[in-house]
Structure formats: C-alpha cells, structure tokens
Amino acid sequence: MKKLIAGAILLGASSMAFAQPGCGVGAMIWKGQSGIAPHVLAATTNGTFGNQTFGMTTGTLGCQTNEAVQSMAMYMDSNIDKVARDMSRGSGENLDTLAVLLGVEQGDRETFRKVLQDNFATIFPSADTTSGEAIDAIVGVLEQHEALSKYVAA
Amino acid sequence: MGQTLRLGLAVFWLALSANLYATDLDVPEDLYQDPDWLTLGHYQPGPLGRGYTSQADDDRFFLSPDGKHSPKAELEATLRAIQTPGDGDLHARCRFPARDAWLRERLGLPRSPVTCPAYDAWKRTLNTETVTLVFAASYLNSPSSMFGHTFLRLDPPQQDEQTNLLLASTISYAADAQAHDSELLFAYKGIFGGYPGITTVQPYYEKIRLYSDIEHRDLWEYTLNLTGPEVERLLAHAWEIQDKRFDYYFFDENCAYRLLALIDVARPGTRLLDEVGTHAIPSDTVRWVVDKGLVSRVYYRPSAATSVAYQIDQLPAPQQQLAAAIANGYVAPDAPEVRALPEPEQAAVLDATYDYVRYQSEAEGWPRGYAAPLSHRLLMARSRIHGAVPKDTPPTPPVRDDQGHDTFRLSLGTGQQDHREFLNLTLRPAYHDVLDPPAGYRPGAQLQFLRLDARVYTDNDELQLERLTAVEIRSLSPRDAFFSPLSWQVGFGARRTDTGQDRVLTPYLEGGAGGSWRLGGATQAFALATADLEIDDDLSRGYDAAPGADLGLLHQSDRLSLLAGVRTKAWLVSDQHRRDQLYLQGGWHLGRRFSLFAEFSRDHHFDRYQSLWHAGLHAYF
Numbered sequence: 001m002k003k004l005i006a007g008a009i010l011l012g013a014s015s016m017a018f019a020q021p022g023c024g025v026g027a028m029i030w031k032g033q034s035g036i037a038p039h040v041l042a043a044t045t046n047g048t049f050g051n052q053t054f055g056m057t058t059g060t061l062g063c064q065t066n067e068a069v070q071s072m073a074m075y076m077d078s079n080i081d082k083v084a085r086d087m088s089r090g091s092g093e094n095l096d097t098l099a100v101l102l103g104v105e106q107g108d109r110e111t112f113r114k115v116l117q118d119n120f121a122t123i124f125p126s127a128d129t130t131s132g133e134a135i136d137a138i139v140g141v142l143e144q145h146e147a148l149s150k151y152v153a154a
Numbered sequence: 155m156g157q158t159l160r161l162g163l164a165v166f167w168l169a170l171s172a173n174l175y176a177t178d179l180d181v182p183e184d185l186y187q188d189p190d191w192l193t194l195g196h197y198q199p200g201p202l203g204r205g206y207t208s209q210a211d212d213d214r215f216f217l218s219p220d221g222k223h224s225p226k227a228e229l230e231a232t233l234r235a236i237q238t239p240g241d242g243d244l245h246a247r248c249r250f251p252a253r254d255a256w257l258r259e260r261l262g263l264p265r266s267p268v269t270c271p272a273y274d275a276w277k278r279t280l281n282t283e284t285v286t287l288v289f290a291a292s293y294l295n296s297p298s299s300m301f302g303h304t305f306l307r308l309d310p311p312q313q314d315e316q317t318n319l320l321l322a323s324t325i326s327y328a329a330d331a332q333a334h335d336s337e338l339l340f341a342y343k344g345i346f347g348g349y350p351g352i353t354t355v356q357p358y359y360e361k362i363r364l365y366s367d368i369e370h371r372d373l374w375e376y377t378l379n380l381t382g383p384e385v386e387r388l389l390a391h392a393w394e395i396q397d398k399r400f401d402y403y404f405f406d407e408n409c410a411y412r413l414l415a416l417i418d419v420a421r422p423g424t425r426l427l428d429e430v431g432t433h434a435i436p437s438d439t440v441r442w443v444v445d446k447g448l449v450s451r452v453y454y455r456p457s458a459a460t461s462v463a464y465q466i467d468q469l470p471a472p473q474q475q476l477a478a479a480i481a482n483g484y485v486a487p488d489a490p491e492v493r494a495l496p497e498p499e500q501a502a503v504l505d506a507t508y509d510y511v512r513y514q515s516e517a518e519g520w521p522r523g524y525a526a527p528l529s530h531r532l533l534m535a536r537s538r539i540h541g542a543v544p545k546d547t548p549p550t551p552p553v554r555d556d557q558g559h560d561t562f563r564l565s566l567g568t569g570q571q572d573h574r575e576f577l578n579l580t581l582r583p584a585y586h587d588v589l590d591p592p593a594g595y596r597p598g599a600q601l602q603f604l605r606l607d608a609r610v611y612t613d614n615d616e617l618q619l620e621r622l623t624a625v626e627i628r629s630l631s632p633r634d635a636f637f638s639p640l641s642w643q644v645g646f647g648a649r650r651t652d653t654g655q656d657r658v659l660t661p662y663l664e665g666g667a668g669g670s671w672r673l674g675g676a677t678q679a680f681a682l683a684t685a686d687l688e689i690d691d692d693l694s695r696g697y698d699a700a701p702g703a704d705l706g707l708l709h710q711s712d713r714l715s716l717l718a719g720v721r722t723k724a725w726l727v728s729d730q731h732r733r734d735q736l737y738l739q740g741g742w743h744l745g746r747r748f749s750l751f752a753e754f755s756r757d758h759h760f761d762r763y764q765s766l767w768h769a770g771l772h773a774y775f
Contacts, residue, residue, distance in 0.1 A: 029526070029529075029530075030512075030515070030522060030525060030526040030529050030530075031522065074357075075321070075357075075359060078359060078360060078363050079359055079363070081512060081529075084533055085508060085509075085512075085533065087533075087537070088508075088532075088533035088534070088536040088537040089501070089505065089536060089537075089542075089544055090537075090540065090541075091543065091544065092544070093320060094320070097318065097320045097321060097359075100318045100321065101321070114540075117537055117540065118537075120533065120534065120537035121534060121537065124530070124533065126530065127526040127527045127529065127530035128526070
C-alpha cells in the first residue's frame with residue numbers, strides 16, 4: 001500500500017515537473033565525486049565530516065515537498081549511476097528499488113525491467129543526462145506502455 | 155470569580171493528587187541501581203565504584219538538574235514527570251518513551267494511552283520489523299580503516315526479498331567533526347575527545363554509497379533476532395538519544411559503543427557493554443554480538459572495488475586485454491572485436507569495463523570529460539544485449555572479519571641478540587600484523603597500536619624496554635594491469651638503536667612508500683623506499699636521519715606466514731654508517747588462538763656483523 005502511495009505521489013511530482021519548467025534538474029550522471037575523497041583519518045576514527053553524501057540532492061526537490069517524492073528524487077540523485085548501470089543490464093537491485101518506489105507488482109517486474117532496458121537510449125540520451133530528465137523520461141516511457149501505464153497513471 | 159476559584163482548586167487538587175500518587179507508589183529504595191535503569195541513563199560507575207556519571211553530555215537528556223550524576227534523582231524526576239497528566243511532543247512520556255515503558259512495567263503503573271505525534275510519525279516512517287547490525291570492513295590499501303565501523307539498519311517487513319532494503323533507514327553514531335578541521339586535528343580530537351557524537355538516521359543507500367562505492371569497504375549485514383517488543387524498545391531508546399550529545403572518543407565511546415547500549419536496552423540482561431574494557435573495536439563488538447547469540451542471519455555485500463576486481467578476474471585473458479583496451483580508449487565499446495564475441499561474453503566484458511571505469515573515476519580521479527562519454531557508450535552498447543544475466547557476484551569470504559583471530563596479542567619468547575640471551579614479553583592491545591593468522595583480515599595489511607616489547611637479559615638479569623610502538627601501519631597491495639595502488643608504511647614510537655657502543659632507547663619516526671607485485675596466490679614481492687628519523691640525547695648530534703630501502707617477499711596462508719627480505723638504511727648525521735640487514739620472519743598458525751613465531755636477522759653496521767634470533771608463542775585474546 002505504502003508503495004502504491006509512493007508511486008502515485010511520484011507520478012504527481014513528475015507530471016508537475018512537466019508542467020512547471022524550472023523545477024530543477026537533479027544530479028548529473030557520472031558527475032564524479034568532487035571532493036568526497038575518503039579521509040583516511042576520518043575513516044579510522046569513524047567520524048563524519050558534515051553531510052558528505054547527504055544534502056547533495058539538488059533541484060528536483062524544488063517544486064514539491066512530499067516526502068515520498070523527495071526520497072525518490074534523492075534516490076535518483078545519489079544513485080543515478082547505478083540505476084543507469086542496472087537499467088542497461090536489465091536487472092539489479094537499484095532497478096528493483098525503482099520498481100518498489102513505483103509500486104510495480106511482482107507480476108509486472110519482468111516487463112518493467114525489459115521496457116526500461118529497451119528504452120535506455122531514450123531515458124539516458126547523453127552522458128550529461130540529469131536525474132530529473134531521467135525521471136521524466138521514465139514516466140514518459142511507462143505511460144506509453146499498456147501494462148505499465150497504470151503505475152504512472154493519475 | 156467563583157469559577158476561577160473552582161478552577162484553582164481543581165488545579166491544586168490535581169497537583170496534589172499527582173504528587174500523592176507519586177509518593178504512594180511502592181518504589182523500591184534501590185530501583186535506581188537496577189541495571190536496566192542505569193543502561194537507560196547511560197550511567198557508568200565512578201572511579202573506585204563510588205557514585206555514577208552518565209555518559210550523556212546534554213542537559214536535554216535529563217529531567218533532573220542532578221541527573222548527570224544521580225540516577226536516583228533522575229529516576230524520581232522521571233517518575234514524577236511521566237505521571238503528570240497531559241501528552242504531546244513535549245511531555246516526558248513522549249520525550250522518553252523507553253524510560254516510560256520500563257517504569258510502568260516495573261512499578262505496575264497503568265499503561266494509559268498517550269499521544270506523541272512526532273514520535274509516532276517517526277516510528278511510522280521507520281516502519282521497522284527487524285534490526286540488522288551492519289559492519290563496514292576495512293578497505294583495500296587502507297589499514298587505518300581496519301577498526302571497521304558499525305551501524306544499525308532498520309528493516310521494514312519483507313515483501314520483496316533484498317530489494318527494498320536499500321530504502322531502509324539506518325541509525326549511526328559518529329563524531330560530528332567540523333568540515334574545516336584538518337585530518338590531524340580530527341585525529342587528535344577524535345582520540346582525546348572534543349567532538350560531539352551524534353546519532354543520525356539515513357537511508358541505507360546513502361551508507362552503501364559512502365562505504366561500498368566511495369571507500370571501497372565490504373559490508374557485512376548481521377540480522378539480529380530481536381523480537382517485536384525488543385525492536386520497539388530499541389526504537390524508543392533511539393528516539394531518546396537521537397540528537398542528544400554524547401562526547402565521542404575513538405577508543406571506547408565510539409560508534410560501536412553506543413550501538414551496544416541500544417542493543418542492551420532492547421534486550422535487558424544482554425550486558426554487551428560489560429564486554430567493553432579499555433576499548434571497543436567495532437570488529438570486536440561484532441564478535442560479542444555474535445557470541446551472545448543475537449544474530450539470526452549474515453549477508454555479505456561486496457564493495458564496488460571487490461566486485462570489479464572479481465569480475466575482471468573472471469574474464470579469460472584475451473577478454474581482460476580487451477576490457478583494458480576499451481577502458482583506455484583504444485577500442486570502442488561497440489567495435490567489431492567486441493561484437494564478434496558471443497552475447498553473454500560481450501555482456502561480461504562490457505559490465506566489467508563499465509564497473510572498472512567507474513571505479514577508476516572514484517578512486518583514481520579519472521576526469522569526467524573522458525570517463526562520462528565512455529561510460530555512456532558502454533551502457534548504450536550493453537543495453538542492446540538482452541537476457542545476459544550479469545556474472546556471479548563475488549563469493550562470500552569463507553572467514554568473516556569477526557571470525558579472524560582476536561586482536562589482543564600476548565607473546566612469550568626467547569632469543570639471542572649479539573650473543574646475549576634474553577627472554578621476551580610482548581603485549582599488543584591491537585590489532586594485526588602481516589605474520590598473524592591472515593583469515594578474516596585484508597592480505598598485506600598491518601595495524602599495530604601501543605605494542606610493548608620488554609626483554610630480560612639472562613646473563614645479568616637486566617630488564618630492558620626493547621621497543622614501544624605507538625602506531626605502526628603497513629599496507630602492501632599488489633599492483634596489476636588494472637589496479638596500481640601504492641604500498642606504504644608509517645610508524646612512530648621508541649626503539650633500541652645501536653650507537654656503536656650501546657643500544658639506547660630512542661624515539662623514532664619512520665615511513666616508506668613503493669610497490670608490491672603478486673607472485674602467486676598468496677605471495678607478493680615488494681620494494682619500498684624508506685625514511686627514518688631518530689631524536690635522542692644519546693645520539694652524538696642529538697638526532698639522526700636515514701634514507702633507505704626495503705625489498706622483500708611476503709607469503710600469507712592459513713598455516714604459514716613468511717616475511718623475508720633485505721633492508722638498508724644510510725644513517726647520515728650522528729652515526730654516519732650504513733646499516734644493512736637481512737631478515738627472515740615466520741609464523742606457524744595453530745588455529746586462530748595461537749601461533750608459533752621465529753625470526754632471524756643478520757646486520758652489518760659499524761663494520762661488524764651481528765645476529766639476532768628470537769622464537770616463541772603468540773596467544774590471541
């Protein structure tokens with residue numbers, strides 16, 4: 001149930017992102033680690049240097065405040081590289097996590113994975129794709145699909 | 155007027171009755187000394203067993219002004235506060251749900267319902283059914299991470315096997331360092347105190363990103379067998395300490411320590427904190443949790459680095475060369491030589507290459523301008539291959555980190571130094587050296603803390619401190635066509651040095667860097683350039699420095715570890731002689747509790763030769 005709600009809200013936000021240009025673009029894929037090199041001594045003493053991984057999330061959060069969507073946007077922001085990798089392979093836990101967030105039922109998971117793999121080039125058209133663009137494209141692809149459109153339908 | 159009076163009377167009566175209620179209760183005189191209460195308040199007995207002090211360093215954690223030092227005053231204040239009518243986020247019952255539940259159960263107070271919007275919402279979001287202790291192992295080529303790190307994962311009810319665990323929340327406790335503090339300051343404050351420790355809640359995928367992808371640490375997930383009510387207690391107490399300040403100390407009051415306290419609260423009588431002596435090394439704390447029978451299941455999650463090394467290893471040699479050629483830009487991901495391969499093999503090459511390019515970008519800083527377009531082409535090519543399931547993931551290591559030898563080592567031996575016989579005693583509180591049983595530890599990694607070597611020379615019964623190693627870190631990581639880690643070492647302390655006339659105890663600082671190459675399964679050859687500095691009155695000019703070199707072979711297996719080589723140091727300032735040494739050291743492992751050791755070295759220094767031999771037994775506790 002929770003997943004369905006999460007999926008529904010995700011859709012809401014994505015449609016909103018279509019409707020409201022300038023909501024933000026999210027993290028760019030393969031943007032590199034930009035200064036998050038491991039601190040040797042920090043690792044030793046098990047400290048945390050502020051929010052080194054948290055809070056890198058960006059503009060996709062700009063146009064809505066719902067928690068479930070934030071976690072989806074944050075998920076893509078932090079894991080866009082891994083989602084892209086799993087999507088190109090048509091399997092993997094990061095792809096499955098997207099399915100969980102969208103509330104895709106077990107029976108549709110196989111189709112979900114295949115459709116996204118087939119549409120990899122649409123979802124990640126360039127090496128500069130952002131998570132916001134990828135989310136919009138995923139919603140677009142699923143909307144076109146007979147069995148999967150219900151997961152992104154209003 | 156009359157109404158106000160009546161209202162006033164009512165309030166008065168209410169206050170009085172609450173008060174009466176509290177005093178009427180049959181509270182055992184020594185309830186505040188109940189171990190459960192002391193655990194809930196993080197109280198520790200004072201020195202010499204007098205009084206108590208809470209480890210919490212935050213006024214908001216106490217309801218009594220004397221709470222920090224008086225579990226009794228805190229208990230009375232808590233008892234009064236939870237019986238005060240009302241509810242809402244600021245009520246004591248909502249701020250301290252674990253204390254509330256414990257006192258009510260213990261004293262037979264009615265568990266009247268209470269509304270705590272913030273706490274209830276927090277619990278709903280966490281949606282926890284079981285709790286998993288996650289251990290981040292040490293990472294490749296960084297022995298300083300050897301202590302490991304632990305945090306708790308709160309697992310939702312399982313509907314999708316492993317998958318939605320990425321979205322599960324984690325609770326961790328860490329030093330909240332200032333981002334602008336240097337590493338040295340961090341180390342100093344981390345060890346001697348100075349940073350506040352804070353409890354944070356983050357999604358598991360953020361943790362995976364940090365430990366598995368950025369720091370290259372394998373994760374071990376130990377699912378705890380806590381029951382529903384125990385999980386409830388753990389969450390209630392996590393809520394109580396969340397955002398409260400507990401000063402962080404590297405050796406004992408560290409990440410692992412606070413988690414042990416949470417487990418102690420969850421299952422009263424577990425007494426994990428009693429296991430903590432002078433220090434709580436995270437990997438040791440995992441052992442305690444396993445030994446107390448708290449673990450129902452263990453799952454291994456290899457890091458990105460482990461996975462990529464394994465994937466490359468699985469490729470046949472020609473395909474390894476192809477992967478290297480693609481990664482370095484000599485061959486396009488969709489070039490004919492790639493397409494000529496059967497689809498599953500194409501997929502394996504592309505997968506390994508992509509993961510390698512990502513690893514190099516993270517670890518070696520490959521520029522985005524090169525790595526991103528290449529990554530994109532790799533995935534585009536890969537997305538055209540259907541039905542090729544990615545290669546197996548790395549197998550779970552047969553010996554977990556918590557199953558390796560214990561970290562405290564006591565050694566007894568006998569030997570001869572330049573024809574003088576001696577008995578030797580070594581105490582090493584932590585952690586591992588390359589000649590210890592290697593199972594459960596990273597090959598080629600060494601980390602020793604506060605090691606003390608003392609000798610009694612039998613000819614004149616003279617007791618001598620031979621060496622005090624404050625810190626010694628060594629990392630020998632083999633290089634190959636794909637990975638080129640630096641091998642390095644650093645150490646300081648005090649040791650005996652030969653002045654030509656005498657062996658004097660001298661403070662020293664040493665370091666080295668170089669490379670290592672694998673010769674066979676468990677054998678590597680290394681070459682390091684070294685530098686040594688000694689400072690002491692007994693040296694003719696007060697100090698000495700030596701550039702040098704160390705060439706050797708290291709073999710590590712479950713039965714036998716061997717280290718042999720030659721080293722030379724050119725002492726430039728006081729001594730003005732070169733010291734050449736041939737050394738041979740070995741350990742014969744009898745299980746993980748004991749190891750027989752022997753070493754031999756022959757030195758040429760001050761135009762004379764000297765020999766040392768030394769043999770004995772290591773015991774691990």
